[in-house]
Amino acid sequence: MSQPTTKDRILDAAEVQFARDGFHFASLRSITKEADVNLAAVNYHFGSKESLLEEVLKRRLIPLNTIRKERLEAVRAQAEDEGRAPTPEAVLAAFIEPTIQFCCKEPGAENFSTLVGRAITEPDDTIRNVFIHHVMPIFLFFFELLQKSLPTLKADTVFWKLHFALGATTHTMRIFGNLELLPEGLNRDVDVDQLVDELMTFVIAGVKS
């Protein structure tokens, strides 16, 4: 097979270093050195450092959102076919399961969870705007379905429960990507599927509480 293109080599190196060092610490000099391309290649192919980050995020976000949307849509369709509201279990699973599995299992996407976990709190407008632009539509779809699955609750209550669940999810992804923080005596070989199960049990109980 042929050598990856310059663009792809830059994207790969940038993803690793943005995740490891943060957007502002990861210099173009360091990224292009690791990618073994010329410094000017970033501005030639992407225009700017910020556009590069945008492409790094989009390369993972778009496929992930496709999966999440398909699963949410399937939950909506099946409930409609059976003439009932979707269950909170199905709605939560449709969003959370692919989120964690994508980040932990997709080859090369290990760093993506770190990147996403950080993008939410990022003060930089460019980063947050990319994130909001790509995540907000799927978030609203998620919110809408969860409201239907919990018809007795006020929208505000559902909103906060949803964020409690999202917070647990994203925080778990960050810890999973930083297992050196584990106290002694704990199992370092964490099984992703089992972790997802435990997380799902937790948030389902919380949402129904």
Add this chain to the structure above:
Amino acid sequence: MSQPTTKDRILDAAEVQFARDGFHFASLRSITKEADVNLAAVNYHFGSKESLLEEVLKRRLIPLNTIRKERLEAVRAQAEDEGRAPTPEAVLAAFIEPTIQFCCKEPGAENFSTLVGRAITEPDDTIRNVFIHHVMPIFLFFFELLQKSLPTLKADTVFWKLHFALGATTHTMRIFGNLELLPEGLNRDVDVDQLVDELMTFVIAGVKS
């Protein structure tokens, strides 16, 4: 009353700008201008920009940890007096309630939640080390008590449940500090005490699940 000292004016301005713009975007020139002190005052009083951040974090973290430690210790002592294990409700409340209330109610601490929420994911070693150094002991105490309150569960399970709860908590603090992200039609005047109640109900149900 007298004008705050140079050191305090720097700390106040730095806290605001570190939270608003992030550690690397907030320049010493901007901070010292807002504090109305000379640029060199930071290096004179604190030694470096990183040491300044350390002092900004410590100024809030130390009182907060004192409160959390007192409440956890009270839970431990009462359970021991009554010859029983502490309840998960009491343990979770002892940690989470002061955390949120401190950030939302302490005058001048509004920005602290943003700062803390970001410090967890910060790639910069200095920032993370300050945070880990000050938070790890109280975290381990929290972990130890929660294990006692859930004697039938494995340590690994308790650890992850604890992090699910912490993730929900810190994420809530971030959203609370960024209410402009709320979808339309939702109540923007969020009552902190009620939010803490809903969060506590959520994580207690999750931890017991």
Add this chain to the structure above:
DNA sequence: ATTTGATTCAAACGTTTGTTTTAATCAGGC
């Protein structure tokens, strides 16, 4: 073989940053 357009390269540019320096200023004790 030549031309053409896209890509790569080395070098430099202009800006901003945290930090350091050196002198000026201030407050308190003798």
Add this chain to the structure above:
DNA sequence: GCCTGATTAAAACAAACGTTTGAATCAAAT
């Protein structure tokens, strides 16, 4: 009034950054 140590002030420093430039190189089509 003078001395002393602490603080403030203005200016300069050195390093790092993202970006731009213009020439060199390459691949494909004519």
